[in-house]
Amino acid sequence: MSKRVGKQTVKLESKPKIIATTSVVGPKEGKGPLKDYFDIILQDDLDGKESFEKAESSMMYKAIEETIKKANLNEQDINYLVAGDLLNQLSASNFAARDIDIPFIGLYGACSTMSESLSISSMIIDGGFADYAIAATSSHFSAAERQFRVPLEMGSQRTPTAQWTVTGSGAMLLAKEGNYPxxxxxxxxxxxxxxxxxxxxxxxxxxxxxxxxxxxxxxxxxxxxxxxxxxxxxxxxxxxxxxxxxxxxxxxxxxxxxxxxxxxxxxxxxxxxxxxxxxxxxxxxxxxxxxxxxxxxxxxxxxxxxxxxxxxxxxxxxxxxxxxxxxxxxxxxxxxxxxxx
Amino acid sequence: MSKRVGKQTVKLESKPKIIATTSVVGPKEGKGPLKDYFDIILQDDLDGKESFEKAESSMMYKAIEETIKKANLNEQDINYLVAGDLLNQLSASNFAARDIDIPFIGLYGACSTMSESLSISSMIIDGGFADYAIAATSSHFSAAERQFRVPLEMGSQRTPTAQWTVTGSGAMLLAKEGNYPxxxxxxxxxxxxxxxxxxxxxxxxxxxxxxxxxxxxxxxxxxxxxxxxxxxxxxxxxxxxxxxxxxxxxxxxxxxxxxxxxxxxxxxxxxxxxxxxxxxxxxxxxxxxxxxxxxxxxxxxxxxxxxxxxxxxxxxxxxxxxxxxxxxxxxxxxxxxxxxx
The missing domain is CATH 3.40.47.40 (Stage V sporulation protein AD)
Structure with missing residues (x-):
């Protein structure tokens, strides 16, 4: 009953379905080329919160709650929330998950976290351990700048190879059944x-x-x-x-x-x-x-x-x-x- | 084929076996009441490394490698390394895993990480996704003090309710078969x-x-x-x-x-x-x-x-x-x- 394929891959026999997703982004992302695909676009990147870190956590909370709502489910229906983010000690995920009544599995894979959480959630569903699981992650430009680089107030110049941390959070709800990807x-x-x-x-x-x-x-x-x-x-x-x-x-x-x-x-x-x-x-x-x-x-x-x-x-x-x-x-x-x- | 029991528990039908474990501890832990149960006791908490963080990473590396050796296996036999630690961005785990040729799943659950990694590893084995998986975690007193509290050099007084971060790393190797816990x-x-x-x-x-x-x-x-x-x-x-x-x-x-x-x-x-x-x-x-x-x-x-x-x-x-x-x-x-x- 091994589901292993080759050296590093597993086959998900039951094909876990992604029955709903939500994307929440900041204002800059909401003006970019993919703007029409996002569900929620914030008006400012603090979103009424006292800090960038709290705003990031709130984005993830919104992404998760909206996803559950889209699927006409309740928190109690979801067996696992599998999430992580870039902040030290997964602040964004932990404080989002604190207000959500779902067993929580915290991950850290830096920016690989979306496919990491989707992988774990898929295995959990395929293994028969859950009926529903949510994979989620987030990042926030202003929170990441001051944690990883320099606070924005310092006005540092960006190098040509530098990238811009996306302010955004995405959540995917996986289920055993349904006509979905x-x-x-x-x-x-x-x-x-x-x-x-x-x-x-x-x-x-x-x-x-x-x-x-x-x-x-x-x-x-x-x-x-x-x-x-x-x-x-x-x-x-x-x-x-x-x-x-x-x-x-x-x-x-x-x-x-x-x-x-x-x-x-x-x-x-x-x-x-x-x-x-x-x-x-x-x-x-x-x-x-x-x-x-x-x-x-x-x-x-x-x-x-x-x-x-x-x-x-x-x-x-x-x-x-x-x-x-x-x-x-x-x-x-x-x-x-x-x-x- | 659901393995769910009650609201939050899953039953592992195949009973994944913990076929080997290794514990590596610092000198203080090696003088404590449980000293006779530890496999490797470091002579000093830098263990020849340039920083406490590097010493922590090296402890985890030792715990993992020793565990694989105890089971007479090679890195190539292990399908997943599921690990995490307290350092920002999981430094200890990431830099240990960098030198180990095993697909890596990073977790953060603060001090819950041992049972989190053991849970995920158990589900991965029970779900048929792996023949062997390693669950590991570590912490280091001196690295944790300067990250979470104050650098040791400041000589801060500790409150009566304060605890002492353990310098140590543990690894458990899970497998489908074997006469083990x-x-x-x-x-x-x-x-x-x-x-x-x-x-x-x-x-x-x-x-x-x-x-x-x-x-x-x-x-x-x-x-x-x-x-x-x-x-x-x-x-x-x-x-x-x-x-x-x-x-x-x-x-x-x-x-x-x-x-x-x-x-x-x-x-x-x-x-x-x-x-x-x-x-x-x-x-x-x-x-x-x-x-x-x-x-x-x-x-x-x-x-x-x-x-x-x-x-x-x-x-x-x-x-x-x-x-x-x-x-x-x-x-x-x-x-x-x-x-x-």
């Missing part, structure tokens, strides 16, 4: 560290992990890029995307005509001055819950590989001279194609 | 926050979560305290333990004659001057991997409920006036009793 395979990644130390160039640091996980997913499943309508990495940005695409080509996988990076898509990089693009847990969360999910529901995308990518350094580890370890997890999501293929 | 049920907890704000009294903040999870475990399984030889909470310390015991009595569950708290046991509180006792992810990890596992292997304990407990605040959330949310997850571990009961 479903997860079919999960490939949990290994940590890859090629010695990059520039914390203003996370895309390059995470690219090797994305390449490793995507390559492994193809090898394990016997699939090729042809199988998918869309392959979406999390937040490699313009530069990291380019590296990933080129490295995968060297391994014999040309994904160029169906490859997007959520961070590369969410902002108008020129007009919105986001340099290499968006980043943060919230990035692949809101693009996944918004653009990808809605296009799948409309039949415009049938087979998607979502590969959220995380840079696992901490400000302390960087100060202590460590390089930036990266990780990526891949989840195959399908809807409306040939289910028996 | 096995997990039978998992009860994932909800976040409970009764408004406590004193970060020098985490035991009181976490006690309501421990009470809620233990009570729910009994209600879901129909068990009573009589069922277990030992109920062990994670790191409530002397005061939190007292509160938990008394509150459970009010709910009709008298656990007093079989109840220990790992934090209450690991130090000689008088002689070692640890006030209310030990704390930290590493606390229930090393007591679980050391004292509890070894006593189960020797047949001295047959049925144990391990309930690691976490205080989910961050220094930032405390500065922003938030109270301390608590969480607790319970895992039932058995060996040598009547397996069909």
């Amino acid at each position: 479903y997860t079919t395979h999960v490939t949990i990644g290994k940590i890859k560290d090629y010695g990059k130390t520039d914390t203003n160039d996370m895309g390059s640091a995470m690219a090797p992990a994305a390449v490793d996980t995507i390559k492994q997913h193809f090898q394990d499943t016997g699939r090729t890029p042809k199988y998918y309508d869309l392959i979406a990495t999390g937040d490699l940005g313009q530069l990291g995307k380019k590296i990933t695409q080129e490295l995968l080509k060297e391994y014999g996988y040309d994904i160029s005509n169906k490859y997007i990076d959520c961070g590369d898509e969410i902002f108008d990089k020129e007009k919105q001055k986001t340099n290499c693009g968006g980043s943060g847990c919230g990035c692949s969360a809101v693009v996944g819950c918004g653009y990808i999910y809605k296009n799948m529901m409309q039949g415009k995308l049938k087979r998607v590989l979502l590969v959220s990518t995380g840079a696992l350094m901490s400000p302390t580890s960087s100060l202590q001279g460590e390089s930036i370890p990266g990780i990526a997890h891949a989840v195959s999501i399908e809807f409306g194609g040939n289910q028996n293929e | 096995y997990t039978t049920h998992v009860t994932i907890g909800k976040i409970k926050d009764y408004g406590k704000t004193d970060t020098n009294d985490m035991g009181s903040a976490m006690a309501p979560a421990a009470v809620d999870t233990i009570k729910q475990h009994f209600q879901d399984t129909g068990r009573t305290p009589k069922y277990y030889d030992l109920i062990a909470t994670g790191d409530l310390g002397q005061l939190g333990k007292k509160i938990t015991q008394e509150l459970l009595k009010e709910y009709g569950y008298d656990i007093s004659n079989k109840y220990i708290d790992c934090g209450d046991e690991i130090f000689d509180k008088e002689k070692q001057k640890t006030n209310c006792g030990g704390s930290g992810c590493g606390c229930s990890a090393v007591v679980g991997c050391g004292y509890i596992y070894k006593n189960m292997m020797q047949g001295k304990l047959k049925r144990v409920l391990l309930v690691s407990t976490g205080a989910l605040m961050s220094p930032t959330s405390s500065l922003q006036g938030e109270s301390i949310p608590g969480i607790a997850h319970a895992v039932s571990i058995e060996f040598g009793g009547n397996q069909n009961e």
Whole structure:
């Protein structure tokens, strides 16, 4: 009864269904190219709260509650909330979950958290441990800047390879039944560290992990890029995307005509001055819950590989001279194609 | 094929086996009352590394590698490493996992992480997603002090309710087969926050979560305290333990004659001057991997409920006036009793 496929992939026999999603974004994201796909756009990034951290937590709370409402369920129906975020000690998730009456599993995978929480939730449903589980994550530009870089008040200049942390939260509700997009395979990644130390160039640091996980997913499943309508990495940005695409080509996988990076898509990089693009847990969360999910529901995308990518350094580890370890997890999501293929 | 029992508990039909464990502790823990149960005792808490954070990461690496070796396996045999720690962005786990060739799932549950990682690993094995999975966690007194409280160099006085973060790491290797202690049920907890704000009294903040999870475990399984030889909470310390015991009595569950708290046991509180006792992810990890596992292997304990407990605040959330949310997850571990009961 092993569900293992190849070295690192598992097949979800029961195809857990993503029966509802919600994306909540900040004002900047709400003016970007994907604005029409988001459910809730905040008017300002404090959203009436006393701090950016509390605003982030409140965004996640909204994303979760709205998702439960969309599915006509109550908190009591949901067996697990599987969530994480970028704030130290998962503040955003913990304080959101405090006000929600659902057993809580906290995760940290930096910006890989959306596909990590979706992977764990999918396994929990497929394993028979839950009827309903919610996967959620969030990030907030202003909270991330002061935690990971410098407070905004300092007005630091951004380097050309810098990315802009997405202010946003996404939640996906998984269930055993329903005519909705479903997860079919999960490939949990290994940590890859090629010695990059520039914390203003996370895309390059995470690219090797994305390449490793995507390559492994193809090898394990016997699939090729042809199988998918869309392959979406999390937040490699313009530069990291380019590296990933080129490295995968060297391994014999040309994904160029169906490859997007959520961070590369969410902002108008020129007009919105986001340099290499968006980043943060919230990035692949809101693009996944918004653009990808809605296009799948409309039949415009049938087979998607979502590969959220995380840079696992901490400000302390960087100060202590460590390089930036990266990780990526891949989840195959399908809807409306040939289910028996 | 639902494995759900009651509201919050799942039954692990296949009884995942804990085939090996390793506990690594610092010198102070190595002089405490449980010293004979630990596998590796460090001579100094830097262990030859340049920083406390790197020493913590190295402890976890040792715990994991030693555990794999004990089971006569290789890294390549292990399907998942499920780990977390107290450091911001899970530095200890991430940098340990960077040097280990195993797909990595990062968790954050503050000091509840040992039973959280054991729960997830058990579900992953029971769900057929893995042949082998490792659950691990760590904490380090000196790293935790400067991250959560004040650097040791400041020589701050400790309050009577303060606890001493355990320097230690524990790893458990789970497998489908083998004549070893096995997990039978998992009860994932909800976040409970009764408004406590004193970060020098985490035991009181976490006690309501421990009470809620233990009570729910009994209600879901129909068990009573009589069922277990030992109920062990994670790191409530002397005061939190007292509160938990008394509150459970009010709910009709008298656990007093079989109840220990790992934090209450690991130090000689008088002689070692640890006030209310030990704390930290590493606390229930090393007591679980050391004292509890070894006593189960020797047949001295047959049925144990391990309930690691976490205080989910961050220094930032405390500065922003938030109270301390608590969480607790319970895992039932058995060996040598009547397996069909």
